Amino acid sequence: MSSHFPSIIANNTVGGKLVALPFFTDAGLLYYRRDLLDRRGLKPPRTWAELEAAARAIQEQERADGHGDMQGFVWQGKTYEGLTVNALEWIASSQGGTIVDADGKVTIDNPNAARALDRAAGWIGTISPKGVLNYTEEEARGVFQSDNAVFMRNWPYAWALGQSEGSPVRGKVGVSALPAGDGGTSAAVLGGWQMAVSKYSKNQDDATDLVKYLCSEPLQKERAIHFSQNPTIAALYTDSEVLAAVPFYGDLYDVFTHTIARPSRIAGTRYAQLSSAFETAVHDVLSSGGGAAQKLATLQKTLERLSRNGRW
Numbered sequence: 001m002s003s004h005f006p007s008i009i010a011n012n013t014v015g016g017k018l019v020a021l022p023f024f025t026d027a028g029l030l031y032y033r034r035d036l037l038d039r040r041g042l043k044p045p046r047t048w049a050e051l052e053a054a055a056r057a058i059q060e061q062e063r064a065d066g067h068g069d070m071q072g073f074v075w076q077g078k079t080y081e082g083l084t085v086n087a088l089e090w091i092a093s094s095q096g097g098t099i100v101d102a103d104g105k106v107t108i109d110n111p112n113a114a115r116a117l118d119r120a121a122g123w124i125g126t127i128s129p130k131g132v133l134n135y136t137e138e139e140a141r142g143v144f145q146s147d148n149a150v151f152m153r154n155w156p157y158a159w160a161l162g163q164s165e166g167s168p169v170r171g172k173v174g175v176s177a178l179p180a181g182d183g184g185t186s187a188a189v190l191g192g193w194q195m196a197v198s199k200y201s202k203n204q205d206d207a208t209d210l211v212k213y214l215c216s217e218p219l220q221k222e223r224a225i226h227f228s229q230n231p232t233i234a235a236l237y238t239d240s241e242v243l244a245a246v247p248f249y250g251d252l253y254d255v256f257t258h259t260i261a262r263p264s265r266i267a268g269t270r271y272a273q274l275s276s277a278f279e280t281a282v283h284d285v286l287s288s289g290g291g292a293a294q295k296l297a298t299l300q301k302t303l304e305r306l307s308r309n310g311r312w
Contacts, residue, residue, distance in 0.1 A: 019196055021215040022232035024223060026191030027259045028089050029252070031144060031152040031162070034174035036062070044176040046186075048090070048119060051151060051179050055127040058150045067148075072127030074140040075153040079283045082136055084262065084275045085189045086153060087282040090116040092189075092260045094181025099278060100263040100303070104310040108278070109300035116181055117285045117292035124286055133287055145169055153178065155191060159246060160228035175248040177255050190259035192230070224249070230256055267312055277302050 030051075032044055036058050045051035055072025062070035076082035092098055096113030100106055124130055132140070137154055144152040145161065147168040152158070162173050177186040195215055197207045213219065220231040225245040236242050237249050237256075249256075264271040281299040285292045304310075 020194035021196070021211055023193040023195050023215055024220065024229035025232050025256060026155045026157075026193075026230060027188040027256050028085065028153060028178055028191075029156060029188065029248075029255070030176050030178045031154060031158060032174050032176065033058075033150050033169065033172055035172045036150055037174075044174060045151075045179050048093070048179045048181055052123070052127060055150050059127060062150075069148045071129050071143060071149045073123060073151040073153075074128060074132060074135065074143045074149045076135055076137055076140055077124075077128075077132040077283070077286060078134050078136050078139075079279050080136065081275060081279070083279040083282055085191070087117065087120070087278070088189050088260060088262065089153075089178055089187050090120055090181065092187035093178065093184045094119075095184045096181075098260060098263060099274070100266050100307070102266070104266050104307060104312050106300055106303040106307060106310065108303065109296045111293070112181075112184075114292040114296050117282060117296070118290045119181075121286050121288070121290045121292070124289070133283065156228050156230050156246070158228075159248070160226065175252065177252060186255070187260045188255050190261050192232070267307070270306055270312060273306055274303060277306070 030044070037044065037054065040058065040061075042054050042058075045054055051073065059070050059072040076086050088098065090096075091108075091113045094112050094116040096110055096116050097107040099108050124132065129143075135143075137158070140149075140152055141154055141158050141161065143149045144154075144158075145167055159173070159175060161167065163170050178188055180186045195211045197204055197211060201207050215232075217231075217233050217236065220229075220233055221236055221239060221242060223229040224231050224236060224242045228246050230249070231237065231242070237253050243250050262271070263274065267274045277299060281295050285295050
């Protein structure tokens with residue numbers, strides 16, 4: 001199959017065996033209202049502190065000018081996998097680790113992680129609406145695309161929808177890498193979809209041919225152009241037709257090739273429990289307005305028990 005997919009950005013192997021073909025890949029991005037920033041001579045924020053300052057200033061000015069529904073920053077804050085992703089980006093970008101290190105050791109109880117979560121808790125009710133604690137990707141996109149937010153964290157798919165005919169923000173949106181935390185660097189969590197064939201299928205050969213077709217270069221190109229679903233074939237990131245439809249693919253190529261992985265490979269079958277415990281603790285921090293250090297200390301012990309002290 002590899003001959004059909006030269007220069008694949010992400011592969012899907014288990015124990016060295018190919019088990020699925022990449023359909024499209026994903027990474028967290030920062031969407032911003034280019035027109036609102038340009039009007040005030042501001043550039044896309046490179047740090048969370050810069051985002052906070054810009055979001056607060058523009059939100060206040062827009063509301064003073066009669067746009068009462070304007071929010072500074074929307075993201076995914078509901079207790080689900082999306083919150084695990086958002087919080088991991090905040091923490092990793094602030095030198096707080098990735099919950100579990102490469103050796104399986106739980107590392108979430110550290111000052112940098114606590115500061116990152118306490119910072120995010122400070123957004124609630126200030127630059128982010130209280131309702132963000134119930135937002136998934138689509139709720140965040142709905143607010144942003146309705147001309148009611150300055151910044152949004154979301155996946156690449158939101159670009160095509162924001163640029164669609166009739167969108168209130170069409171032609172007004174920019175995309176950049178997510179901000180960095182104190183002393184850290186930008187961190188975007190890896191996402192994406194894969195296609196595989198069930199071993200119980202009665203038509204494995206036909207199903208395999210279909211998967212090859214759906215994951216082929218022409219189909220990946222079509223999905224990139226029409227739905228801004230990130231290709232997994234590197235050459236498409238320099239394709240002129242793809243770049244005309246999704247300009248940020250060229251500028252942000254490094255974002256898509258240097259993502260942060262969730263610790264699912266390390267945690268294995270316990271990952272769902274790990275993520276549930278993590279997102280619940282994070283939501284508690286956000287909804288209570290802070291106190292991350294104590295909650296992460298408790299989470300550390302919970303995950304150590306779950307991991308059997310790093311042996312997963």
